[in-house]
Amino acid sequence: MKKEIYLQKSLDNNVSQITALFNDELLKVKYITNINNKDLRMAIIYFGHLVKRDYIHDSITKPLIEFTFKIEKGLALKTLKESVITASEVVEQTSIDDIATDLMMGRTVLLIDKVNTALVMETNDRISRTTEEPEPEKILRGPREGFSESLLYNISLVRRKILSPNFKFEYFKIGKNTNTHYCICYFVGLVDTQVLDEVKKRLNRVRPDGIIDSHTIHQAISEKGYSPFDTIGYTEKPDTFVSKILEGKVGIIVDGTPVALTVPQLFVENFQSSEDYYVSPYFASLSRFSRILGFFTSLFLPAVYIAVITHHWEVLPLALAQALAKAQMGTPFPSIIECFLLLLTFEVLRETGVRVPSGVGQSLSVVGAIVIGQAAVEASLVSPTMVFIVSLTAITGLINYKMKGAAIVLRYLNIIIAALFGLYGCLFAFFGLLVHLFNIRAFGVQYMERSVPFTLKNIGDSFIRVPMEDINTSGSVEK
Template sequence: MKEQKHLHINKLSTVMPETSHATAGKKLYVLRQLLIKSEKVTDEISQIIAKLRHVKVAAVFTAVAANKTCLKEALKHSGDITFNEFTTFSSVKVLIVYIDGLVNKELLGRDVINSFIMKSKELQADALLNPKILKNLIAVADVTETKIMSTVIDDVLNGNTVLFVDGVATALLIDSKGWEKRAVAEPDTESVIRGPREGFIENIRTNTSLLRRKIKNPNLVFENLNLGKQTKTNVAIAYIDGIANQAVLGEVRRRLNKIDTDSILETGYIEQFIEDSPFSPLATITNTQKPDILAAKLLEGRVGIFCDGTPHVLTVPHLLIETLQTSEDYYMRPFMASMWRIFRLTALFFSIFVPGLYVALQTYHQEMIPTILLLRMAGSISDIPFPAGAEMFIMVVFYELLRESGVRLPRAVGSAISIIGALIVGESAVNAGLVSAPVVIVTAVTGVAGFIVPALSEAIMFFRFFFLLAGSVMGLYGVVCGLFLLVFHAFSLRSFGVPYTSSLAPSDQGVLMDFFLRFPLWAMKKRPPAIAKDNQQRRGENE
């Protein structure tokens, strides 16, 4: 044995047993095993991550590194996600994760990182293992603890910052939202002469705060929801507890919870999923961009639906009368407001019926037109090459084209369109004898009147063509048949259980105070009973 020892004296392995072939082989084997094991761990981790996407209750890991890997996997190594690691004076690893652009970095640096490091200086190392103490190290108002990974991911995506401390299996969610948003401004489509100019913006929190500022009442409730599997859009139901109709509210909740879609980009998405009659030209849900209008509607007992990313807030139930109301009706004195109501009704009538009636009278019922008017009309259409119905149809379509192009065009080109529209259609077409002057006048009146009731503009366009067709095919008989269909249809509609035409039928004298005429505010003691079923008294004693 000794000889042997001497024999091997020069061998490296005798001096350093680690270098021996067998040991090296063993170590390599162990390393290989480790590699296999680590691969298995990676596999496990990715399995965990895969699970995370389906199961909500995957827990936060104790080790920072594990959390980091897990989040990186979960968020697909996306470029805008920032992982920021730092160590405290006591060498404890801390990781914060946020989405760049969604957080207020100034707040993050000053009130989270700096505050955490400075405050933890005086603490014992083991104190950093207690989540309750950790929470106090952050100088931000809204910090919550969670142990669930999916909550962490949702919060990060919502603009919050998440903070992990090595050795602690709890994540701290810090409300640090701060992103670019539009200023609160007057909405273009709902501008007013009298009344507040502020309008909703794309941020749901700003929007709810605008409403809260109008109604400082503990009964104003916002119920938060998340809709859309992909977009996870924040949606809020707003109502005033005690005024809102419980049945309507329940129906809203039920329908919202039933929405099964991958994306909600605007309240229009929600509207289409929850409306009563998707095939009706009459909308049973309306929207507004103005907090004062929304406040008034909630105070009548309606329910509002906010959606993050849009200034349009839905209100339900939507009744026919709402299309004729404007916020200024209530800010003006009742005389003017009542007159405007009547004008608006007239405008509604004009914009729907006049083209149809004109064609019907001109081609079927010449005897109904006063003689002098008939002679005028006959004079101006004597050389027109088209039948009256076709002529009217061409003009109404042309008007719609002009209007649509006016909306879509860049503002700088808009004036060119109006010149072309006014000159070519208004002047040249008449002079060239292609269309008659009365048809141009009818189209113009119809178009102008259509803008007076903007809430119905889609329905108006549809019914205008409908009655034009009815009038040109069957004369007044057709118009009357169409009217019957329209009335039957409108009266059969319901919006979240409330009849669309309520206050006309089923009628209620209290509500008629706010239909054709707008009675003084002091006379309208009751809320619309169809909507605010349970609490109708607006002011004064119970009768």
């Protein structure tokens, strides 16, 4: 059991203990001397990004400096609490652990020399949800707050969710011309120290002229190579960011962008959502399974279809083969060209929908897909079956937006391999993908960690979501 630590009667010792506990440059310490009681040494401590500074000045600092009467010996604490400080809520604290919690909740602490009791004032700058819910991470249940472009605001959002001095923040600048501020976040005791050291080493090697967004840092410290899979996670939701920190990840928050980074990103995390932890484990597990199925369907469905109708008609039932052959008759292009044309058309429509205003974009994407698909079939440019296959591929590819880039690249590659080598090529592509995934290392950690071996321990909160009481959150990412 942790031993409780209490305040001493030395002001300097108390200040040193509290500042050493956090080792955070955002923790402010201000020494105060009263003009009529020069032997009365005092200090106030607070986190600058969590408090109302004007309120501190008007209700605490100014009254402490300007009161004119002489304080009797031994009555400093009582006199200041009852007759000087005008803050609405003032309580006494003696435990340093309790004081640490108060500081992280946005309260201000007054320490007095030769007194082993502190006064704690409520000065919390309560943050209401002023930012919109991040569009790519919208959920039906759970917190709807999102990060903003302010570094201090974002730090305050995550600080309020983990009230522990073991939650550490280290602050740096990057960019020769921009001097962009960013911070590294981690939880002492949970973080993999080798991953933390590797992140710091890569960041120290980055020497850009300017940084205006976290994605620049993302690209600069990513694993080198030609893999389409991302080894760095990103989120705009504070609750998702905090959950990654509690899993032992390293977080990076950059000033000027609402996108925070988490390191390392594992393969299985691409199929998880923060909403999984606000619904029943059965529904969450089914949702994860649908994301996994959707991802692999979007990768291999068009490839398998092209392989079958190009090289392996004999594997189809006769009636189905005749129906597909009839649908293909009259189309001027080979199946692979049909597929590429439809996929490229869908990508153009999707990109257009993103760039134009949201209301118009959604209508344009839906109507455009229907009109173009119908017109292409009626003009005998493509077969109805290919339109169905590509539509299903596009829909399943939208289930998991995090894997969009990797899915597009691998989908086209699989189609080419299937057109050349048939179903044997599809099998080769599938096993080649598995070999590639097992060879990826994310900041020294295996990318397929928590995916294999396929045991109950590994899949407990990976491909399925077990009940909360069975989830082990006390370990860091293993190498």
